[in-house]
Amino acid sequence: MKVPFVDLHAQFRSIESDVRAAIDRVIASQRFVFGPEVQAAENEIAAYSSATHAIGVSSGTDAILVGLMALGVGPDDEVITTPFTFVATTMCIARLGARAVFVDIDPRTYAIDTSKLESAIGPRTRAIVPVHLFGQMANMKQLLAVAAAHHVPVLEDGAQAIGARYNGEPMGKGSSGATLSFFPSKNLGCMGDGGMVISNDADFASRVRLLRNHGQEPKYISRIVGGNFRLDAMQAAIVRAKLPYLEGWTRARQNHAKSYCSAFHEAKLNPELLSLPYEAEGVHHVYNQFVVRTKMRDRLRAHLEAHGIATAVYYPLPMHLQPCFAFWGYAKGSFPEAERAACECLALPIYPELEPSAIEHVVSEIVAFFSQRENMR
Ligand SMILES: *Cc1c(COP(=O)(O)O)cnc(C)c1O
DSSP states (O other), rough: OOOOOOEEEEEEHHHHHHHHHHHHHHHHHTOBBSSSSHHHHHHHHHHHTTTSSSEEEOOOHHHHHHHHHHHTTHHHHHEEEESSSSHHHHHHHTTOOOOOEEEBBOTTTOOOOGGGGGGGGOTTTEEEEEBBBGGGOOOHHHHHHHHHHOOOOOOEOOTTOOTTTEETEETTSSSEEEEOOOOTTTTOSSSSOOOOEEEEEHHHHHHHHOOOOTTSSSSBBBBOOBBBOOOHHHHHHHHOOOOOOHHHHHHHHHHEEEEEHHHHHHOOOOEEEEEBOOOOTTOOOEEEEEEEEEHHHHHHHHHHHHHHOOOBBBBBOOGOGGGGGGOOOTTTSSHHHHHHHHHHHEEEEOOTTHHHHHHHHHEEEEHHHHHHHHHHO
């Protein structure tokens, strides 16, 4: 039995006519940039996210970049963020000439450890960028309280967390805004690149709106230096076609997570050998990834690969050790939880269309791997 890590074909088969109709609509209109599809996608994602503003942009990365630009981040500024994320989060800080000040992660949720946040704030702190990694929000209650006490704005990287909530609150509540990605493997993926900034802050949202289109208002009068960070109509139409399915897909992901956990519990796998995802209290986790951790990560991964099961490592190298950020001078050992997670984390398949039999297969191969090793002792 082969278990792929994601199966975009399976999803496309289930929604093919909707997606083709959306693409045909754009072709018939011949409006490829801005226009009614982008406007409608913004309105629909704003409603889905319980946000008052949504601005379509060219990718999840550009959503972070324009978000930071809208907050005025520039040279000599510091931006506090997590060392354990996809490189885009940190790279946007570097591209603006600012310095990333890392705060280690909570080893259970993999998000920034908000109890260590306050000591990282200094006179140059211009923004805080938490990442809602794997689909679970960071401790936003504590994070927003610390940020407010120091008058520092917050931009949430929600690329993996569309629809997630913390204590019932959606992303963008109490922060300047949150960024989304429509990269194909995200919970709501388009057919190329796309992203969005959601916000409840009218000033911030209007700056993002200006920045994504060369700062123009009206056309050919540029008020601020921006760029071409637009979401195109084709991707907007595809996102719209898929949005009505998102709740169901998210529920399927959550059910798969439950199935994995109960199968591991039934197999009585020693939690010291393999730890399962932790859901913090009050969290609505949307499971973009189902990440387990083990000291034998690489051997387990090879075993699963040999048995037809694809897995992924998010992320093998923390941000403070990336070659491109060496100029910041962070040393190995500075953020031990992030470094440990980078060696131990393994993402198992959790796409919505995953079959129960595939989950059983994955669990039984993992159990077999650990029992072989126990017997060898
Ligand atoms: C995917 C992702 C991004 C970047 O999104 P793109 O649309 O690929 O540019 C940023 N941050 C995180 C945490 C991501 O997972």
